[in-house]
Amino acid sequence: MTMxxxxxxxxxxxxxMGLGFGAxxxxxxxxxxxxxxxxxxxxxxxxxxxxxxxxxFDPLVRWTRELGFEPRLAESWERVDDYTVRFTLRQxxxxxxxxxxxxxxxxxTFDRLKTSPDFKGIFDNFTExxxxxxYTIELKTxxxxxxxxxxxTYIFPMDSKFYSGNDANGQPxxxxxxxxxxxxxxxxxxxxxxxxxxxQQGVKVDFERFADYWDKDSKGNVDKIVxxxxxxxxxxxxxxxxxxxxxxxxxxxxDHARIEKNGKVNLVTLPGTRIITFQMNQERRxxxxxxxxxxxxxxxxNNEGIVKKIMKGFATPAAQQGPAGYAGYKESxxxxxxxxxxxxxxxxxxxxxxxxxxxxxxxxxxxxxxxxAQAVAGMLAKINIKVDLKTMPKAxxxxxxxxxxxxxxxxxxxxDTEDSANFTEFLTACPNSDTGAGQYNSGNxxxxxxxxxxxxxxxxxxxxxxxxxxxxxxxxxxxxxxxVPLHWQNxxxxxxxxxxxxxxxNVMNFPYLGDLVIDQ
Numbered sequence: 001m002t003m004x005x006x007x008x009x010x011x012x013x014x015x016x017m018g019l020g021f022g023a024x025x026x027x028x029x030x031x032x033x034x035x036x037x038x039x040x041x042x043x044x045x046x047x048x049x050x051x052x053x054x055x056x057f058d059p060l061v062r063w064t065r066e067l068g069f070e071p072r073l074a075e076s077w078e079r080v081d082d083y084t085v086r087f088t089l090r091q092x093x094x095x096x097x098x099x100x101x102x103x104x105x106x107x108x109t110f111d112r113l114k115t116s117p118d119f120k121g122i123f124d125n126f127t128e129x130x131x132x133x134x135y136t137i138e139l140k141t142x143x144x145x146x147x148x149x150x151x152x153t154y155i156f157p158m159d160s161k162f163y164s165g166n167d168a169n170g171q172p173x174x175x176x177x178x179x180x181x182x183x184x185x186x187x188x189x190x191x192x193x194x195x196x197x198x199x200q201q202g203v204k205v206d207f208e209r210f211a212d213y214w215d216k217d218s219k220g221n222v223d224k225i226v227x228x229x230x231x232x233x234x235x236x237x238x239x240x241x242x243x244x245x246x247x248x249x250x251x252x253x254x255d256h257a258r259i260e261k262n263g264k265v266n267l268v269t270l271p272g273t274r275i276i277t278f279q280m281n282q283e284r285r286x287x288x289x290x291x292x293x294x295x296x297x298x299x300x301x302n303n304e305g306i307v308k309k310i311m312k313g314f315a316t317p318a319a320q321q322g323p324a325g326y327a328g329y330k331e332s333x334x335x336x337x338x339x340x341x342x343x344x345x346x347x348x349x350x351x352x353x354x355x356x357x358x359x360x361x362x363x364x365x366x367x368x369x370x371x372x373a374q375a376v377a378g379m380l381a382k383i384n385i386k387v388d389l390k391t392m393p394k395a396x397x398x399x400x401x402x403x404x405x406x407x408x409x410x411x412x413x414x415x416d417t418e419d420s421a422n423f424t425e426f427l428t429a430c431p432n433s434d435t436g437a438g439q440y441n442s443g444n445x446x447x448x449x450x451x452x453x454x455x456x457x458x459x460x461x462x463x464x465x466x467x468x469x470x471x472x473x474x475x476x477x478x479x480x481x482x483x484v485p486l487h488w489q490n491x492x493x494x495x496x497x498x499x500x501x502x503x504x505x506n507v508m509n510f511p512y513l514g515d516l517v518i519d520q
Contacts, residue, residue, distance in 0.1 A: 058072050121439055253367070358407045
């Protein structure tokens with residue numbers, strides 16, 4: 001097999017690598033459970049895309065470990081009025097192409113985000129980026145919005161000149177195509193610490209340090225990264241223990257003890273906020289329109305048992321979307337496994353004899369995702385719901401998810417705004433292709449009251465009042481059995497001694513690899 005080479009415009013920067021790093025430069029051999037599906041940061045709203053974005057692009061601001069904000073391409077910001085936040089951009093920043101980054105690139109990127117099926121829901125409350133001068137912009141909102149900085153973490157300025165014009169096929173270079181072979185999905189020019197130099201989907205991605213990277217204060221000394229996707233967790237762990245790779249993620253609970261007993265590697269863990277769920281498609285299955293059937297399914301699934309047996313305790317059973325600490329979290333909502341009640345609800349709904357459904361789940365996206373799906377299918381059999389389950393790698397799964405190809409589909413979600421409303425906006429809001437609401441609502445659940453509350457919360461700046469709104473949302477979803485909550489997935493990484501992974505990981509699961517230090 002031959003690796004796909006990245007365009008020659010980057011060659012000069014790549015050749016210059018050794019000039020700035022000298023003896024301290026290091027190579028990182030990295031193994032994830034999957035590789036990026038695209039180089040276009042706006043194609044898919046997913047953890048994998050955002051991980052890559054922090055490598056080859058840079059945001060205006062980024063999250064700190066303490067869930068605060070730190071400057072990146074924006075040096076500073078100030079609120080001008082209820083609808084306007086002004087950002088001062090960092091000067092002297094270059095894109096990988098050599099083009100300088102200016103306010104126009106930020107405006108261009110914002111306008112493109114507003115057209116992305118996946119991202120436009122996040123930016124629905126925003127009206128424009130107003131360019132004041134080359135290094136000053138104003139981010140404007142429709143209402144007094146409490147999450148401006150949260151949303152700015154999604155703005156990774158793209159090189160508007162690089163993406164202008166047409167490609168060799170006569171298509172616009174900035175064309176945004178989901179799961180397509182567009183110019184933007186296979187070429188990039190960002191401001192990030194790394195450049196992709198070669199890429200073969202499912203096999204390997206090579207990165208090299210960008211010689212003109214703006215962040216000279218970063219202690220990171222990694223000048224090359226070789227990312228190898230290893231889907232099977234035991235194989236991934238074995239590669240770390242044998243020294244074939246330096247850093248792996250995720251690390252499933254079954255392998256924690258094995259790693260902790262090995263003196264040559266370190267396990268790094270953090271409590272997680274990603275909810276793992278199944279959605280019930282009410283348009284495909286009329287049975288799912290009956291709240292008693294949905295409640296029966298929720299009551300039939302022993303999510304506490306899944307956490308204990310499959311996750312080995314390395315997760316928190318869930319009964320709502322947002323975890324403890326989020327504004328909408330409601331302590332009274334608890335898991336409700338009760339097989340006797342589940343059977344009674346099926347009988348009341350007229351489905352005592354059950355029915356057959358299809359189910360799909362990925363097998364390399366979430367920790368133990370295929371095992372969880374198998375367990376859920378077995379539990380549903382106890383209330384006479386026969387499940388035809390298919391699992392597949394995430395590169396194949398996401399197109400099927402977008403097509404709503406099965407009656408029940410697995411979806412995990414981490415609110416990258418670290419806010420309860422984000423879950424609802426994407427997972428349980430009435431689907432709306434114009435606004436992007438419900439973009440990942442494969443259940444086609446729709447309750448106008450939920451949408452009204454979330455919309456009202458978007459302009460409520462009183463924290464207590466806003467929390468009350470979002471807690472009411474969680475109660476409605478709980479009563480409606482709008483989806484099947486399983487658990488909040490904890491996070492684990494492992495690295496060989498000398499790779500300071502603990503310093504660059506976070507609960508968002510976006511390792512800041514540009515800042516990684518490897519002992520020589």
